[in-house]
Amino acid sequence: MLNPWRLRMLGLLDSLGTVRAVAEALHMSPSTVSQQLAVLESETRSTLLERSGRRVRLTRTGLVLARRGREILDRMAEAEAELRALNDEPIGTVRVGVFQSAIHTLAVPAAAHLAGSHPHLHVELIEHEPHESGPALRAGEVDVIVTTTDYVEFPWDQDLEIVPLGTDPVVLVLPDDHPLARRRVVDLAACANETWACDRPGSYMADLTSRLCRESGFEPRVACRFGNYLLLLQHVEAGRSVTLLPALAVSAGHAVVTRELTTPVHRNVTIAVRRGAAPRAAVGAVVSALLDHPDIPALSAPGSS
Numbered sequence: 001m002l003n004p005w006r007l008r009m010l011g012l013l014d015s016l017g018t019v020r021a022v023a024e025a026l027h028m029s030p031s032t033v034s035q036q037l038a039v040l041e042s043e044t045r046s047t048l049l050e051r052s053g054r055r056v057r058l059t060r061t062g063l064v065l066a067r068r069g070r071e072i073l074d075r076m077a078e079a080e081a082e083l084r085a086l087n088d089e090p091i092g093t094v095r096v097g098v099f100q101s102a103i104h105t106l107a108v109p110a111a112a113h114l115a116g117s118h119p120h121l122h123v124e125l126i127e128h129e130p131h132e133s134g135p136a137l138r139a140g141e142v143d144v145i146v147t148t149t150d151y152v153e154f155p156w157d158q159d160l161e162i163v164p165l166g167t168d169p170v171v172l173v174l175p176d177d178h179p180l181a182r183r184r185v186v187d188l189a190a191c192a193n194e195t196w197a198c199d200r201p202g203s204y205m206a207d208l209t210s211r212l213c214r215e216s217g218f219e220p221r222v223a224c225r226f227g228n229y230l231l232l233l234q235h236v237e238a239g240r241s242v243t244l245l246p247a248l249a250v251s252a253g254h255a256v257v258t259r260e261l262t263t264p265v266h267r268n269v270t271i272a273v274r275r276g277a278a279p280r281a282a283v284g285a286v287v288s289a290l291l292d293h294p295d296i297p298a299l300s301a302p303g304s305s
Helices: 004-016 019-026 030-044 060-088 100-117 130-138 204-215 229-237 281-292
Strands: 049-052 055-058 092-098 121-127 144-148 160-175 195-198 221-225 243-246 256-261 266-274
Touching: 004 019, 004 030, 004 055, 004 060, 019 030, 055 060, 092 100, 092 130, 092 281, 100 121, 100 144, 100 281, 121 281, 130 144, 130 160, 130 266, 144 281, 160 229, 160 281, 195 204, 195 229, 195 243, 204 243, 221 229, 229 243, 229 256, 266 281
Parallel strands: 092 121, 092 144, 195 221
Antiparallel strands: 049 055, 144 266, 160 243, 160 256, 160 266
């Protein structure tokens, strides 16, 4: 196999004419240059140099290899430059795990922005509940997650880099003609006799709803359990129930109202990537788009309620 470093020496000898000039150009001793050129002859099983008096000159074979060597080195330089450009340019597929309410409000706008700004970057969105996203990230099933670390038992500080995105309040969602809609803030205890729409058992919001209701002194009477927030909103809109949802989940166009709770509850929304993984411009671009793009609704600043 040809050694690029020795090919460069041979090309320099063709250009500069003497071993001493090559040695000075490479900041080496003439004897080291001669030794390396001898190794190149052995590698190629060819006579590349011939002595002419006290100097050496390239044989016909040496001249051919020097010319081809320059072409090879030029190609290698072009390939290295192209790879550097690709490493600096967001390119390839980035899989993003996102909890349901952040898909259309956060992830879809970010992906749409990236499609315009980085056409060689493909963003694949995958729905992952907070208790699913951490393990999926660590297992390499996704590259970036939008999640919440609240009430989720998982070692978030191990091997993962957490980037705070903001806080998302949990709100009471009521039919727009509900008597409690006249209040600006609602004590959850006032909903003890209401019928509830809830997320699937074992999900983040289902567990949170049960916990908050119990802390307010009652067990919620559940009419339906849907894993789709749109179905929950439609059930409330029809006047069949009330529900607790993250504010991000309540899209416009539904005949519902949202009210803050007297004891504010919010979840901390975060972005997470694997710590120690090779930096990828594509992953960085996705994280930046989630954090910065103006089409994304602003969340409350971290630490607010």
